[in-house]
Amino acid sequence: MRTGRIWLFGSVHVLPEDVTWRTSALDQIVAKATKVYFEADIGVLGQMSIMAKMLTGGFKTAQPWMDRLTYLQHAEVESLAKSLNVPMAQLAGFDPWLAESILEEKSMEKLGYQPALGVDTLLQAILPRIRRGISKR
Numbered sequence: 555m556r557t558g559r560i561w562l563f564g565s566v567h568v569l570p571e572d573v574t575w576r577t578s579a580l581d582q583i584v585a586k587a588t589k590v591y592f593e594a595d596i597g598v599l600g601q602m603s604i605m606a607k608m609l610t611g612g613f614k615t616a617q618p619w620m621d622r623l624t625y626l627q628h629a630e631v632e633s634l635a636k637s638l639n640v641p642m643a644q645l646a647g648f649d650p651w652l653a654e655s656i657l658e659e660k661s662m663e664k665l666g667y668q669p670a671l672g673v674d675t676l677l678q679a680i681l682p683r684i685r686r687g688i689s690k691r
Contacts, residue, residue: 561583561587563580563583565593565672565674566672566673567596567669567673567674567675568659568668568672569668569671569672570665570666570671571668571671573671575673576676576677581684584677584681584684584685585687587685590681592674592677592678594674596678618646619646619649619653620642620645631645631657634661637664638660638661638664639660640656640660645657
């Protein structure tokens with residue numbers, strides 16, 4: 555019977571600059587791991603896959619979704635878009651899920667959160683160095 559150990563590390567995809575999440579304990583666990591899995595591939599191939607999905611499935615093809623909003627809903631979306639410098643015409647050109655993702659990302663950035671500082675992004679980038687024992691925190 556084989557036994558093993560599994561560590562589950564919950565991560566956050568976007569963080570502000572002043573958050574310290576990496577510890578020596580995490581580095582030691584990662585360095586000893588035979589396999590490391592992430593929720594999503596945020597590397598080059600993963601980003602290319604997301605872009606392909608956006609290009610093929612992210613643009614509206616049916617009735618414009620903004621036409622189905624109430625006056626108040628439309629005003630709320632318009633106000634948020636304006637505060638984030640996102641043109642309404644751009645949002646209207648996407649399916650609702652993609653428009654929401656754009657507004658969410660811009661909102662997080664406005665609050666100082668950055669995808670480039672997310673745990674998964676940083677950990678995937680430094681994983682080879684941690685495993686060789688040469689990465690500094």
